Amino acid sequence: MSEPLEEAVRDPFVEDAMLSCGPAGTTLEENWARVSEIAAAEGLGDRWGAAWRVDSRRAHRLLALAEEEGGPALQDAVAERVLRAHFVEERDIGDPEVLAALAAEAGFERGGSVLADGGGERLVRERLLVGKAEGVATSPTFVLNGMSLAGAQPSELIEEFLGEAARRSPRRLPEEVERLRRAEALVDLRDPLGALELLGPLLEEHGSDRALRLLAARAYYHSAQLGRARRTLEGLIADGADDAYAHLLRPSRTCGWPP
Secondary structure, eight states: OOEEHHHHTTSHHHHHHHHTTSOTTOOHHHHHHHHHHHHHHTTSOSOOSOSEEOOTHHHHHHHHHHHHHHHHHHHHHHHHHHHHHHHTSOOOTTSHHHHHHHHHHTTOTTHHHHHHTTTTHHHHHHHHHHHHHTTOOSSSEEEETTEEEESSOOHHHHHHHHHHHHTOOOOOOOHHHHHHHHHHHHHHTTOHHHHHHHHHHHHHHSTTOHHHHHHHHHHHHHTTOHHHHHHHHHHHHHHOTTOHHHHHHSOBTTTBSOO
């Protein structure tokens, strides 16, 4: 549920979170003033800044749906309309009716109805998990060719970052390998349910792969799905009794699960 931003920022935890969005060494007031000056220079008016603290998940779902519907051009048009409504017009972009109207104004006529039907939920959820696995912890964060830049940085620094990242040619791994690595990262980050969500398509297509099954067993265990963890480990041991790691993870009848 949305709430007035002026009230929300009185919470010291909210202020700390907002500080992480700006360049290092700046206060909240300095960052607001800096970005407001940039906004005015871009023709966005003298008054700039959000009036509502909102859950932006619906807005992100709308942007994902716009890309599916009309590609980057439609997504860009919807994003521009949503951001202007949030930062300039003081509208509540957590409100489904507001988002439906904004989508229609941007040329995505059926955006509101698709959003109401739950569209984009799984896609955005997976993208959030991918970001978490890759270390994204604040907004905005730019990720390109294995490099990242976090926070509302000066345009010169963003330009420098984009130029350096564009010159890189990192080795591209198969999508399945990337998904597996991200799932491993989520287990290490203590998000086993997120790891299982990323592992789902891999387990459906490559369910006999030992590495997948072992990682799934770890995720089951750390999410307290002990029965599934036990069955998965016992299956691995049955298929290869010499798997010392599977033996180590499997609980003994007397000692229980390992820490």
